[in-house]
Amino acid sequence: MAEKVTIATVARHAQVSRQTVSNVLNTPHIVREETRQRVQEAIATLGYRVSQAARQMRTGRSRLIAVRIEPTRDGINGSVLDRFLHGLTETAEAAGYRALLYTAADAAAEIATYDDLLSAYDLDGFVLTGTDHGDSRTAWLADRGVAFVTFGRPWDDPDAHPWVDVDGAAGTAQATRHLLAAGHRRIGFIGWPAGSGVGDDRRAGWRETLRAAGVDPTGLDRETLDGIAEGERLAADLLAAAPPPTALVCASDSLALGALQAARPSAPAVRAAPDGRPGAGVPVIGFDDTPVAAAVGLTSVSQPLRDAAARCVDLLTAVLDGPPRTPAPVLLQPSLVVRHTA
Amino acid sequence: MAEKVTIATVARHAQVSRQTVSNVLNTPHIVREETRQRVQEAIATLGYRVSQAARQMRTGRSRLIAVRIEPTRDGINGSVLDRFLHGLTETAEAAGYRALLYTAADAAAEIATYDDLLSAYDLDGFVLTGTDHGDSRTAWLADRGVAFVTFGRPWDDPDAHPWVDVDGAAGTAQATRHLLAAGHRRIGFIGWPAGSGVGDDRRAGWRETLRAAGVDPTGLDRETLDGIAEGERLAADLLAAAPPPTALVCASDSLALGALQAARPSAPAVRAAPDGRPGAGVPVIGFDDTPVAAAVGLTSVSQPLRDAAARCVDLLTAVLDGPPRTPAPVLLQPSLVVRHTA
DNA sequence: TATCCGAATTGGATCGTTCAAGACGTCGAG
DNA sequence: CTCGACGTCTTGAACGATCCAATTCGGATA
Numbered sequence A, B: 001m002a003e004k005v006t007i008a009t010v011a012r013h014a015q016v017s018r019q020t021v022s023n024v025l026n027t028p029h030i031v032r033e034e035t036r037q038r039v040q041e042a043i044a045t046l047g048y049r050v051s052q053a054a055r056q057m058r059t060g061r062s063r064l065i066a067v068r069i070e071p072t073r074d075g076i077n078g079s080v081l082d083r084f085l086h087g088l089t090e091t092a093e094a095a096g097y098r099a100l101l102y103t104a105a106d107a108a109a110e111i112a113t114y115d116d117l118l119s120a121y122d123l124d125g126f127v128l129t130g131t132d133h134g135d136s137r138t139a140w141l142a143d144r145g146v147a148f149v150t151f152g153r154p155w156d157d158p159d160a161h162p163w164v165d166v167d168g169a170a171g172t173a174q175a176t177r178h179l180l181a182a183g184h185r186r187i188g189f190i191g192w193p194a195g196s197g198v199g200d201d202r203r204a205g206w207r208e209t210l211r212a213a214g215v216d217p218t219g220l221d222r223e224t225l226d227g228i229a230e231g232e233r234l235a236a237d238l239l240a241a242a243p244p245p246t247a248l249v250c251a252s253d254s255l256a257l258g259a260l261q262a263a264r265p266s267a268p269a270v271r272a273a274p275d276g277r278p279g280a281g282v283p284v285i286g287f288d289d290t291p292v293a294a295a296v297g298l299t300s301v302s303q304p305l306r307d308a309a310a311r312c313v314d315l316l317t318a319v320l321d322g323p324p325r326t327p328a329p330v331l332l333q334p335s336l337v338v339r340h341t342a
Numbered sequence C: 001t002a003t004c005c006g007a008a009t010t011g012g013a014t015c016g017t018t019c020a021a022g023a024c025g026t027c028g029a030g
Numbered sequence D: 001c002t003c004g005a006c007g008t009c010t011t012g013a014a015c016g017a018t019c020c021a022a023t024t025c026g027g028a029t030a
Helices: A008-016 A018-026 A033-046 A052-059 A078-094 A107-121 A136-143 A168-181 A197-212 A229-240 A254-262 A290-295 A305-321 B007-014 B016-026 B033-046 B052-059 B078-094 B107-121 B137-145 B168-181 B197-212 B230-239 B253-263 B293-298 B305-321
Strands: A064-070 A097-103 A126-129 A149-152 A163-165 A187-191 A221-223 A247-250 A284-287 A297-303 A330-332 A335-337 B064-068 B098-102 B124-127 B147-151 B161-166 B185-189 B221-222 B246-252 B284-287 B299-302 B330-332 B335-336
Touching: A008 A033, A008 A052, A008 B168, A018 A033, A033 B299, A052 A187, A052 B052, A052 B107, A052 B230, A064 A078, A064 A107, A078 A097, A078 A126, A078 A149, A078 A305, A078 B098, A097 A107, A097 B078, A107 A136, A107 B124, A126 A136, A126 A305, A136 A163, A136 A330, A163 A305, A168 A187, A168 A197, A168 A247, A168 A284, A187 A197, A187 A229, A187 A254, A187 B033, A197 A221, A197 B033, A229 A254, A229 B161, A247 A254, A254 A284, A290 B221, A290 B293, A305 A330, A330 B033, A335 B098, B007 B033, B064 B078, B064 B107, B078 B098, B078 B124, B078 B147, B098 B107, B107 B137, B124 B137, B137 B147, B147 B305, B161 B168, B161 B305, B168 B185, B168 B197, B168 B246, B168 B284, B168 B299, B185 B197, B185 B230, B185 B253, B197 B221, B221 B330, B230 B246, B230 B253, B246 B253, B253 B284, B253 B293, B305 B330
Parallel strands: A064 A097, A064 A126, A126 A149, A149 A163, A163 A330, A187 A221, A187 A247, A247 A284, A284 A297, B064 B098, B064 B124, B124 B147, B147 B161, B161 B330, B185 B221, B185 B246, B246 B284, B284 B299
Antiparallel strands: A097 B098, A297 A335, B299 B335
């Protein structure tokens, strides 16, 4: 087995001191061009890699960022996280960081994990997914001056910390406009109970678009927790009203899938109309463009998750490497993927 | 800001030397009970956490294990990875390890990443997902004596390295028996091209079960890459044969979903028979029990992913912390989740 | 020619932990 | 009584990088 290559090995090989090698790595501009090249060459031939452990011990920086991985709830919306994670890992690698996973049952456990990760692993920053009103996690991190970015707005104060989010209201608005353009007026909405930032946002997009079109949204929406069965139940309830809505917008693909079953009980199967025109029955639009939506032919609002993840890393590295000011938040626009259900 | 708590701080507080504190943490049995308690108390009151960086520098161990996160291909089968990852992170945490993510475009890039992770981060071990014949990655790792476990068998030599896998043949066999029990004889199979370990395994389960039942499988199967469209095409092809199969087993949920469309072009929608009895048309069984299968009511073979991930961590920690012998591999049994399509 | 200046380089100290070696008191065997 | 063994604890050195202060060196200036 070959001997371990340290900064000293490189220095000897390039006939310079350790410090010069360190400078080549960390502050190349202060090293003479010729020397710099000789050192780079030695690094390459020896296959030298800086030891993160040693660097970390001296600098307190680990070049590691943490992301929480959540349990896949009903399995449908879980794929959102998967795509986000992949984008995050990729962008982080390009920026010289690595992504570390952790799990946590609740906010308190998550904070305990922060503490552990910070003191044991010297984590550089965190990417939080899914924020809500009065989030105790962000408060804890901010208190300690830890770098972090959230995927999801801080619903109380938009300037509280750097964040990236997708404009959910714009998504449901787009879905609603699509249905309005098709001639629908009484467009229903199935979403989550008031109080969650994301849920309220998506509902608002539908409500305001309807109002702008001169339609009174009163009585046209329902609230429930997520799930296919719930979606079916509420869609049935909504369609039993007099007069019933002629189309439905849902806050998630799970709800939409349930709604589909209520909206077209005897419609042709999955991907009803091979020619691409909407199938029969009440049109339904979902949210998140999950694989299930694609498989079933459900029209859905798609979030630019790869991009969102990349922007999260951008913001985080800006905080870590750049000047100590909070970078501007990023609000991305979703897009409507039209399939066969609307 | 409070001063940093190091092992020396604890030592002073507990009136012992640094080494004694270290012993309390790493080899408690050689410390006198009374002293041990005093040190533990000091650790608790001071909120001391060992610095992984410092420990790592001395021992060369990082308590980090790496897992590759793949792009979600068609999005349907991607959820498999998601569930696996969550289980892995959880079990790793319990064992005192953390999971680090990485991506790689191909085997060569993946090996380059190993090199980087090993020399820069001192990674303790790797969990590889998806193995194939003559895997260059495992050879590289084994050559260097790096600890690793694969989720997926080494198809060439079952004793090459520790592994965890799910018995795919048993899964398709179970699916086939289910259909045989329902009175079917001519049961078709749609799978991947010969040559991939996983694909051949799943096909074998179907073939042997059919043979054991006295049915000649010749001409009853088709090969293709994964995808809904492909599944539909081949199912149509298979059903056009004379005589056609009366039921289908598929190597993935994607293929099964496509097959469903060919097998029951005008069948009732998603979750056809609310009473739980199979819907009309040719029965179809998928593989992986993805969220899509659950949503659509597709009968599918379910892999115990959580368990598989846990066993991966078990094996890896056994290699890392235990004696230098390769632990016995683990082959888990899948289970058939019967829904409405079979 | 002597002096000064800044760019480039050097050696030593340091981060927090574990390893190797040794000190100390107690005990039982010879 | 001496010796070695044992259990318990302490001390100094080392891991590999960066930071800091000091030094060299070539060229410009007085």
